[in-house]
Amino acid sequence: MAGPDPARFQGIPSIIYGTAFKFEKSASLVEAALNAGFRAIDTAGSQSAYREALVGKGLAAALTSGAFERSELYIQTKFSPFKSGKDPASYPYDTTKSIPEQVAESVESSLVNLGVAYLDCLVLHSLYPDIQDTLTAWKAMETLVPSKVASLGVSNTDLQSLRRICEVAIVWPSAVQNRFTQDTIDRPNPTFPSDLPYPLVTFDRDVREYCRRHRIAYAPWGLLWGSLEVLNGPEQLISKAGQEVGISKEIACFACMRGLGGCQISILCGTSNEGRMHETLEGLAKVERYLAESKEHREKWKGFVDRLRVVIDGGETLASDG
Template sequence: MARPSIGAQASRLARDLPLGISSTSSRIPKLVYGTAWKKDQTADLVYLALKTGFRGIDTAAQPKHYDERGVATGVRRAIGEGIIKREDLFIQTKFTSPAGQSDIAPYDFNAPLADKVHQSVQSSLANFTIDGQEAYLDSLVLHSPMDTIQETITVWKTLETYTPHRIRNLGISNTTLPVLQALFNDMSVKPAVVQNRFHNRTGYETDLRAFCREQKIVFQSFWTVSANRHLLQCSPVREVAQKVGVGAVAAYYSMVLGLGGTTILDGTTSEHHMKEDLEGIEAVGVWAEGQGASDWASALSSFKKLIGEL
C-alpha cells in the first residue's frame, strides 16, 4: 500500500494534541524530536528534523546531556530559511536540579533555589530569542521531582510566575503518580505534560497514564523503542506493519499513540527514519480510519493486553 504524505488534514492518529487545561490554542505534535546526547551534531540534526517535517522539539537546560544552545541554532536556521515559522513550532525545555547537572549549569550553584529556576529560565529564553520577537517557550518541564515535596513546590511556584506568556505550559518528567497528583491538586497552574519512560519495569505507567487521560494531561513517552525491542516483534505490531506496508517502528509508534493522550519522543539521527516515522504514523492513521478500522481495533486491543492495559 502506498503511503500518503503528511498533509494539512492529518489522520486522528497523527494529529496534534491540545495542550493545557485552560488553553486549547496550544498544541503538541504526536512525534516530538528528542535532542538528548546529540552533542556537536545537535544543531544540524534539529535543522534536519524540522526540514523533514518534525514540528516539536524537546531539549533541556542541562549541558551534561543536552545542547540547548545548539537546538536553538538549528531552530533559527530553519526559521531563517523559511522552512517554518516560530508560531508553528512546539519548543519544550527543562529545569534540571543541581543533582542532575555537571559542573557546568545554567545557574549559580550557590544561589537560592528560586533564583536557580529564574536563571535557568532566563538562559533558555535567551537561547530561543528570535530576531524581533519576544522569546517564549511552549512548555517547560521540571526534569524530575526535587529531593523534597517542598522543594518541588518551590520550583513549580517559581515557574508559574512565567505563565501564560513567557512559558505557555508546565510539565514534569520522571515523576511518580503521587507527586503528579499533588501538583495537580495543589498548584494554581496544572501540569499539562508528563514525560516518563515507557517500559515494563514501571508497568508501562498504566495507572499514571490513566490519570493523565482523565485530567487531559499529555503523556510524553520516552525510551519507547530502546526499552521495548520485544514489542517491535509482537503480533499486533507485525500485523499492522504488514497490512499497511510500514516499518515496525512506525507501526509500534502508532500503537502507543493509539493508547490515547500520548505523544512520543523520537530521537533518531537518520533522515530516512525521520521520514519513515512521520509518514508511517500518518499512513496507519488513514488505514485505521478507513478500510482497516476493524483490524486496527483488534490489533490495538491485543497490544493493550500485552502491556497490561485492560
C-alpha cells in the same frame, strides 16, 4: 484545585523530536528534523545530555527557509534540578542560589540559547529528594506563565509526587514525560545504566491513568529501547501491524501507542538518521490514510491496538482513586 486548560491540552503535538544525547550534532539534526516536517522540539538547558545552544542554531537555520514560522512550532525545554555530586558547571544557573532564582536563570538562559521570545512548554526535568523543594520549583515555574512560558510539564515523576504538584498548582502540568518500560524500581533491568529512572508500576500504569482522568498528555520516552520487543511479544504483534500498513515495526509501535486511547499520547522520536525522520512522519501519515480508506481497515487496526492494550494494561484502563 483548578484543572488544566483544555485548549492548551489540545495544542500538544502528537510527535516531538527529542534532542537528548545529540551533543555536537544537535544543530544539524534539529535543522534536518524541522525540514523533514517535525514541528515540535524537546531539549534542556542541562549539559549532561543536551546542547541547547546548538538546538537553537538548528532552529534558526531551519526558520530561514521560510517553510514555516515560529508560531507553527512547539518548543519545549526543561529546568533541571541540581543533583549532589554533579558538576555545577553543567547547569545553566548558579547552583548556590535559591530554587526560584535557579528557575529564573535557567529560563533566561534557555530563551537566549534557543533564540525565542517564549517557550511553549517548560518541563520540570526531575523531582527533588524533598517534595517541598519540588513544589517550590513548580511555584517558581508558574510565575513565568504566560509571560515567558505558555505551559508547564513534569518529567520522571511518580504518581504521589504528581498528585502533590496538582494539589497546589495554579497552572497544572499539561504533560508528563516519563520513561516507558515494563521494568520497575524493585525490578530494574541489569543491562541498562543503574542511574536510569524507573516507574513504580509496570508501564507506568498508575501515572497514565491519572493523566487520563485529569486530561494531562503523556509523553513516553525510551519507547523503542527496552520496550519494543516486549510489546511486540511472541505474537509479533507490532511487526504484523507494520506489515499490514507497509511500515516498520518502530513506526507501527508509535502509531499503535497513539491509538491506545485514554490519555493523549505524545510520542518522543529521537532518531539521528535523517532518512528515518522522513520515514517516521511519512509512515504515520500512511497509517492515517489506511484508517481513512475503509471501516474494515479501522476494525483491523483496532484489533492490533486492542491486543497491545492487553500487553500493556491487561486489556483495560486501570482504575485510580484520582
